[in-house]
Amino acid sequence: MIEANNVDLVYGDGTRALKNVNLHIGAGEIVYITGHSGSGKTSLLKLLMGMEYPTKGHLMVMGQAMKKEERHNIRKLRRNIGPVFQEFKLIRGRTAFENIVLGMRFLDFTPKEMEENSKRALEKVGLIHKRDSLVDNLSWGEGQRIAIARAIARRPKLILADEPTGNLDIDNALNIMDILTSLRDESTTVIITTHATHLIKDKKEGIFIQIERGNIELERREELGYE
Numbered sequence: 001m002i003e004a005n006n007v008d009l010v011y012g013d014g015t016r017a018l019k020n021v022n023l024h025i026g027a028g029e030i031v032y033i034t035g036h037s038g039s040g041k042t043s044l045l046k047l048l049m050g051m052e053y054p055t056k057g058h059l060m061v062m063g064q065a066m067k068k069e070e071r072h073n074i075r076k077l078r079r080n081i082g083p084v085f086q087e088f089k090l091i092r093g094r095t096a097f098e099n100i101v102l103g104m105r106f107l108d109f110t111p112k113e114m115e116e117n118s119k120r121a122l123e124k125v126g127l128i129h130k131r132d133s134l135v136d137n138l139s140w141g142e143g144q145r146i147a148i149a150r151a152i153a154r155r156p157k158l159i160l161a162d163e164p165t166g167n168l169d170i171d172n173a174l175n176i177m178d179i180l181t182s183l184r185d186e187s188t189t190v191i192i193t194t195h196a197t198h199l200i201k202d203k204k205e206g207i208f209i210q211i212e213r214g215n216i217e218l219e220r221r222e223e224l225g226y227e
């Protein structure tokens, strides 16, 4: 699913945001990335989405080489990626349902599939009762859950969530974490960044990656034994 070999990311002003990153992440994994503010978490997700390109090294995402010359193909690859970023940019003046459907446009879904996928996504985030509410009237936490619904309704193979719990209170934050963790299945990989390590301390399976100053300092893989 993701193969990074000796990847560096240097921004235009010379900031070396990622240094020698090596990563091997398979399909159906759950990955938690932690690190202090400015450590490089968002930069890593930007590389995985093709919003930035490696300055050095090789990066493959779902079989696609992530480099500038491949821009056209990377645009197609994005159809299989569900981003959940902190500024979740819901479209005001529209309902929760409309926002989710708008996230599926241009993706070859039939109207019936759009309807069914949106309904399933709203159920998954526990907000089916807000289907016809204007997003303007939702709480911040509800808005974030609609943003997750919008990302998953497209049935992406890779979900990238950047600080998805923002400044939510602990109960809401844990709820969002649980929803995101539950999206992982055999074919769907979920990657979540957070600076709030207490939100993942009870997670018993997954790949735990710690980034500091652009370096991957620690990588731990935990598998849950099935009885």
Ligand SMILES: Nc1ncnc2c1ncn2[C@@H]1O[C@H](COP(=O)(O)OP(=O)(O)OP(=O)(O)O)[C@@H](O)[C@H]1O
Pocket: 011, 012, 013, 015, 016, 017, 035, 036, 037, 038, 039, 040, 041, 042, 043, 044, 195
């Ligand atoms: N477009 C840019 N141009 C120059 N430097 C940048 C750019 N974006 C990020 N940086 C720098 O790269 C480094 C890593 O930033 P990044 O946003 O990836 O960190 P982060 O771990 O996501 O931080 P936070 O938790 O605060 O969001 C920081 O030093 C940041 O200032």
